[in-house]
Amino acid sequence: MNRQEENIFDPDEDLLSMIKRWDMAQSAVPPPEPSYLSPDEFQGFRAAMPPPEPSYLSPDELQGFQSAFAKAQEHSPPPPMPPKQSMSYSQVIEAADRAWIGPLTTPAAPHTAAPNMKQVKQMKKKRKRKRPVRKLLSWALALLLIITGALYLSAYAFAGLVDQGDSLSRASVTVPRMGVTNILIIGVDGEAVRGDGDGRSDTILLLSIDWLRGKLKLTSFLRDSWLPMPNGSYNRLNAAFHAGGVPALAQTVSANFSIRIDHYVQLNFTAFEVLVDALGGIAVPVTDAEANFLCRTTRLGKQIGRESMRQQMEARGAVKMTGEQALIYSRIRKLDNDFNRTQRQRKVFGIIASKALRSPVSLLFNISKALPYIKTDMSRARIAAFAAAAPLYLAFKIEEHYVPSDGSWQSANRGGASVITLDIARNTKELREFIYG
DSSP states (O other), X not given: OOHHHHHOOOXXXXXXXXXXXXXXXXXHXXXXXXXXXXXXXXXHHHHHSOOOOOOOOOHHHXXXXXXXXXXXXXXXXOOOOOOOOOOOHHHHHHXXXXXXXXXXSOOOOOOOOOOOHHHHHHHHHHHHHHHHHHXXXXXXXXXXXXXXXXXXXXXXXXXXXXXXXXXXXXXXXXXXXXXXXXXXXXXXXXXXXXXXXXXXXXXXXXXXXXXXXXXXXXXXXXXXXXXXXXXXXXXXXXXXXXHHHXXXXXXXXXXXHTOOOOEEEEEEHHHHHHHHHHTTOEEEOOOHHHHHHHHHHSHHHHHHOHHHHHHHHHHTSXXXXXXXXXXXXXXXXXXXXXXXXXXXXXXXXXXXHHHHHHSHHHHHHHXXXXXXXXXXXXXXXXXXXXXXXXXXXXXXXXXXXXXXXXXXXXXXXXXXXXXXXXXXXXXXXXXXXXXXX
């Protein structure tokens, strides 16, 4: 088709028909055939070409070229946008169709393969396993909160029956580790605590609650220990209580053994008996020597009976005792020595504590008769807080210690009285390691 034929068109022909006819005329022209070299001609052509000669730049020329190239890059205009590609008639029609009716097929969104039935069952089993565990933990937490709240409220109500005693003066004692609460427990031989004087301290125990390590530590102090008193004179340890009450006794223990006493609980024999009876009695392991002594010299043997005591020791390894009987057992003096006596006291106190922790709610509602015979410096809120933490004590381990320790004391006579002199420095070190170590 020449130029004259290109310009010939029907006046009635529209623009689209003319574009179509133009595309058909262009496609009818055959493309030029490419010319190729034979392998021999190509090898000869490469051999005839001279090797390129390398050209080198001097250091000054190289530096100047690099600086000129860097400046050219800083001031060079951005690269031009590539020209738009021209579209053929058929591409124009297809673009118009897509703009009008949208794509014929919508590509599927990428997704993972559907799980098979085995995977579905495994997923359901995992969900079933997780849900009961979560529900169980939720119910357990809710039950623990309810029990703790009930214990706190009940203990707060009953704490009003406890006699408020003198407050302790906190000694400036260096504590190597926090998280330990020391409570001094004093058992007095008076018939009552409220209104009848202080009497003498028959039992001196230190209860150390190690919150961080989960331990309840019991330490016995021999009442005949010869120690310096707060006024500077020397006397037996139980004489400090008789002279100045609990504050003087606590100060004597704290100053001599370098421990901090946070609180105290003072109770007499009546409170001890009522406390044991409120628990329904306690089962105490008894040795043969103790059983023979009890049956021969005390009311406990007559009340229980020799045969009954023997049968209980053989069947259960322990003898069930009431409050009165447990008090008699704890106060045995003439069988052996004061060390064995304090060991029996620690044993009985540990049994009482373990049984009380297993049934704290029952104890609270049965201990009201003993509360008027108990004196403490703790507030009602502090008493309630200790009672509410009773479920935690169930997992605590109970450990024992006594002062003076083996090999650190000697029997002596002071003013006609039999006393125990002790190595205070050694006992202080051992006691602090036991409590805070």
